Amino acid sequence: MYTLGRHSLIPSYLYSSPSSQEKKMEASSFAIHSPSENQNIEMFSPSFYAACTFGGSLSCGLTHTGITPLDVVNYQFRIDPVMYKNTSTGFGVMFKEQGLRGFFRGWAPTLVGYSAQGAFKYGFYEFFKKYYSDIAGPEYATKYKTLIYLAGSASAELIAGVALCPFEAVKVRVQTQPGFARGLVDGLPKLVRTEVVSGLYKGIMPLWGRQVPHVNTMMKFASYENIVEMIYKHAIPKPKHECSNSLQLGVSIVGGYMAGILCAIISHPADNLVSFLNNSKGATVGDVSA
Numbered sequence: 001m002y003t004l005g006r007h008s009l010i011p012s013y014l015y016s017s018p019s020s021q022e023k024k025m026e027a028s029s030f031a032i033h034s035p036s037e038n039q040n041i042e043m044f045s046p047s048f049y050a051a052c053t054f055g056g057s058l059s060c061g062l063t064h065t066g067i068t069p070l071d072v073v074n075y076q077f078r079i080d081p082v083m084y085k086n087t088s089t090g091f092g093v094m095f096k097e098q099g100l101r102g103f104f105r106g107w108a109p110t111l112v113g114y115s116a117q118g119a120f121k122y123g124f125y126e127f128f129k130k131y132y133s134d135i136a137g138p139e140y141a142t143k144y145k146t147l148i149y150l151a152g153s154a155s156a157e158l159i160a161g162v163a164l165c166p167f168e169a170v171k172v173r174v175q176t177q178p179g180f181a182r183g184l185v186d187g188l189p190k191l192v193r194t195e196v197v198s199g200l201y202k203g204i205m206p207l208w209g210r211q212v213p214h215v216n217t218m219m220k221f222a223s224y225e226n227i228v229e230m231i232y233k234h235a236i237p238k239p240k241h242e243c244s245n246s247l248q249l250g251v252s253i254v255g256g257y258m259a260g261i262l263c264a265i266i267s268h269p270a271d272n273l274v275s276f277l278n279n280s281k282g283a284t285v286g287d288v289s290a
Contacts, residue, residue, distance in 0.1 A: 044130050053123035060118025065111040069103035075175050098178075106174040108184035113167025117160045124156035125221060149222040157217035161208050166200035168207060220263050228255040 041047045064071075073090040076083075084090040094102050129152035133141040141148055170187040173180045181187030191199055211217050231251050232240050240248065 044126070049123055049127060052126045053119045056122025057115045057119035060121070061111050061115030064114040065107055068105075068107045068110055071110070072103055072105055072175050075172065079176050106171040106183070109167040109171040109174065109187065112184060113164045113171065116167070117164035120160035120163050121153075121156050121217060124159055125152050125217075128152035128155040146222055146226065149225050150218050153217045153221035157211050158208065160217075161204065161211050162201075164211075165204045165207050169200050169203055172203075220259050223262055224255045224259040227258050228252065231255065 041051055069091075070087075073084065073087055073094055076094065077085075077087060077090050084093055091103075098105075129148060132148050132151050136144065136148065166188070167184070170181070170184055170191055173191065174183060174187050181190050195202070228251055231254065236243065236247070236251070243251075
C-alpha cells in the first residue's frame with residue numbers, strides 16, 4: 001500500500017498504488033522547478049513553505065502597492081461621494097486637489113502590511129491544506145477537497161489578518177484624512193498615541209469579514225483551485241505534468257484572474273465597513289446601522 005507521507009494532497013490518483021511510470025509522473029507534479037530547472041523544491045518541505053511565504057509576500061505586497069492610486073481614489077469615492085462622483089472623474093479631482101503625490105499616499109503601510117499578510121496567507125494555506133488533508137485521510141480529503149481548501153484558507157487568513165490590521169488602519173487614515181500623517185513612519189506612532197494599541201485592531205472584525213469567510217481568502221483559494229482543476233480537465237487535452245511551464249503559468253494566471261473577479265464583487269460591502277471604522281474615531285460596528 002502506498003504511504004502518503006509528506007506527499008499527501010487532494011488528487012485521487014495519489015492514493016492508488018503507483019506504477020513506476022506513475023511514480024515518475026507524481027514526482028514531476030510535486031516538484032516546483034527552479035528557473036534553472038536543475039533543482040527542485042520538495043513538496044511540504046521547509047524550503048517549500050519558505051518559497052510559498054516569500055512568493056506570497058512579493059505577490060501581495062507588490063500588487064497592492066502598485067494599485068495604490070486606484071485605492072486612494074476608491075476610498076475618497078466612499079467617504080465623499082459628492083466631490084468624487086465616480087472612479088473615472090475621481091482621478092481628475094484628486095490630481096487637481098492634491099497633485100501627483102496624492103495618488104501615492106499610504107504606499108508604505110500598504111507595502112509592509114500586505115507583504116506581511118501575503119507571507120502568512122500563502123505560507124500557512126499550504127501548511128493547513130496538508131494538515132487538514134492528513135487529518136481527513138485519503139478518502140475524505142479527496143471527497144471533500146473544496147472543504148479542505150476552505151478550512152485551510154480560513155485558518156491562514158485568521159493569522160494573516162492580525163499581521164495586516166495595524167498597517168491597514170494606518171493606510172486608511174493616511175489616505176482618507178489629509179494632515180493625519182505622511183506615511184507609515186509617523187502614522188503608526190501617532191495612531192498608537194491617539195488611540196492606543198486597541199486602535200490598531202479596531203477594524204479586525206470587518207477585516208476578517210472581508211478577508212476570511214468569502215472574499216480574499218476562502219473564496220479566492222477555493223475558486224482558484226477549482227477553476228484551475230476545471231481548466232485542466234475540460235480545456236487542455238493533456239495532463240498537467242505534460243504541460244510546459246509556460247502553459248502551467250498561464251493556467252494559474254487565468255485561474256487567479258477569474259477568482260479575483262469573484263472576490264472583488266463580494267468584498268465591496270466589507271471594504272466600505274473597514275473604511276468607515278478606520279476613518280471615524282470612536283466608531284464601532286454597531287454605528288454602521290445607526
